[in-house]
Amino acid sequence: MCSSPLTILRCMEGSKRRSAWRSAVLLMAVLYISLDLLFRNYDVTRLDRNDDVAGPGRGDDVIPDGVAITTRRLLPQQGTSKIQSEDATQDWKIRLAGPLEAEDPRVIAWVKEEHxxxxxxxxxNLDLGKNVDFTRLQYWQRVHQGILDVLRGKRGGFFLEAxxxxxxxxxxxxxxxxxxxWTGLLVEPxxxxFESLLTRHRRAWATDLCxxxxxxxxxxxxxxxxxxxxWQSLIAASRSGLLKEHLENYQNGGLDSGSVVEVNCVPAISILSALNVTQIDLFSLDIENAEVPVLQWFPFDRVHVEVLVVEHWTSGDPEDSQAFVRLVExxxxxxxxxxxxxxxxxHQHPRWVLARPGDEGAVDNLAPYEPLIGHK
Incomplete structure (x- = not known):
């Protein structure tokens, strides 16, 4: 009891010591919490009920007004490069912003591994089944001979046939x-x-992408x-194509003699980058009226194409044909x-082709094709 002056003095001294002890404990607790927040890298973020919170695991949770939510900012793991960290950030940007870029590493890997x-x-395996012998078709003969005339026996070239x-x-x-x-790349969506193409055992790469x-x-x-x-199923089927472009070209054909399937289309640079191709000696493009947008996005500034052969149907107006020529030029x-x-x-600056505009082989043959009589 603190009844005498002496005991009262002793009690006051004890009270001061206890108060100092409590202050010291409180100070240590504050320091501990501060150091924990600093070194464990926590961030205290205040979120209101109406905040737009997006991210995995949120679902339809409701956050009451004024509640402090502690969120962990994870530091890069040991061994994680700056590039990998930036790639993860870019991945989210791509998902939020829109389509993947043509040369995104994931696109290139997907092309290589799956297509x-x-x-x-x-x-x-050259069996034609019940189909006609195409080597007797005059329109094929004329184009084939034209290609041979331009190439003039070149050996070991690389082609792209779309x-x-x-x-x-x-x-x-x-x-x-x-x-x-020759070798090259065969494109058939x-x-x-494409299933039949693989059974032909061509000495070329093949892809089912368009x-x-x-x-x-x-x-x-x-x-x-x-x-x-x-008897002419391949002749008929050769008119297949991307739906929109097909309907523009064959408006009277209807859809009752075919079916619609989904296909994957990628910019040409995605496939050519996967193969590390920078020169094409012959680019044959016959894709039923989708050739103009393909040519628009083809990387001619990065891939040298020596000879380009394009099937392009035009109206009877000569300006239509001239406009197409100007586009390609x-x-x-x-x-x-x-x-x-x-x-x-x-190509305006050829690397090996000797043919030139205006020489003997530069003809403009608009004569109709002779029909093939009889079957194989």
């Missing part, structure tokens, strides 16, 4: 491969044709034309010759 088939070393069909029927590149040792009409990868609709005549080419609907162009 590129390597050249075969098995014997060719609209490769089954890899043999009406091919503009098969005989270059077989007889002159028609799933029926050359994009956009500067980024997209999934779109493809019209597979079956045709009514089983703006990409660095010179118009060389035309055979009905097939246009030949040469």
């Amino acid at each position: 590129l088939h390597p050249p075969s070393d098995l014997p060719y 609209g490769a069909l089954d890899g043999y029927y009406q091919s503009n590149t098969f005989f270059l491969e077989r007889d002159l040792g 028609n799933p029926v044709f 050359l994009g009409t956009k500067p980024y990868p997209v999934k779109t609709e493809f019209w597979v034309h079956t045709g009514a005549d089983p 703006s990409k660095g080419f010179s118009f060389y010759r035309r055979d009905n609907h097939d246009y030949f162009f040469l």
Whole structure:
């Protein structure tokens, strides 16, 4: 008891010591919490009920007004490079902003791993079944001969054939491969044709992707034309194409003789980068009226194309054809010759082709094709 003056004095001294002790404990607690927040890297963020909170795990949670939410800012793990960290950030930016870029590493890896088939070393399978012998079709003969005239026996070139069909029927590149040792890339998004193409055992890369009409990868609709005549099913099916472009070209054809499937289209640079291709000696483009947007987005500034052969259907107005020629010439080419609907162009600065506009082979043949009489 603190009843005498002496005991009262002792009690006061004890009270001071206890008060000092409590103050010291409180100070230590404050220091501990401060150091914990600093070194464990916590961030106290105040969120209101109406804040727009997006992110995994939020769901429909409601955050009451004025509640402090402690969120952890994770530091980069040991061994994580700055590039990987930036890539993770960029990944979210891409997802939020829109389509992946044509040369995004994930796009290139996806093309390589899932949509590129390597050249075969098995014997060719050239059976045409019940279809007509295409080598007797005059329109194929004229284009084929025109290509041979321009190439003049060059061996070991690299081609890109878009609209490769089954890899043999009406091919503009098969005989270059077989007889002159060429290789290249065959592009055919028609799933029926592509399955047959792989059975041909071509000595070239093959992809079921279509050359994009956009500067980024997209999934779109493809019209597979079956045709009514089983004896000429490949002739009929060769009219298949991207749905919108097909309907623009064959407005009277309807959709009752085919079906619509989904296909993946990527910019040409996505596939060419996957193969590390920077020069194409022959680019054959026959994709049923989708050729203009493909040419618009083709990387001619990065991939040298020596000879370009394009099937392009135009109206009877000569200006329509001239406009197409001007478009291609703006990409660095010179118009060389035309055979009905097939246009030949040469690079303005050729690396090996000797043909030149105005020489003996530069013809403008608009004569109609002779019909094929009889079947195989």
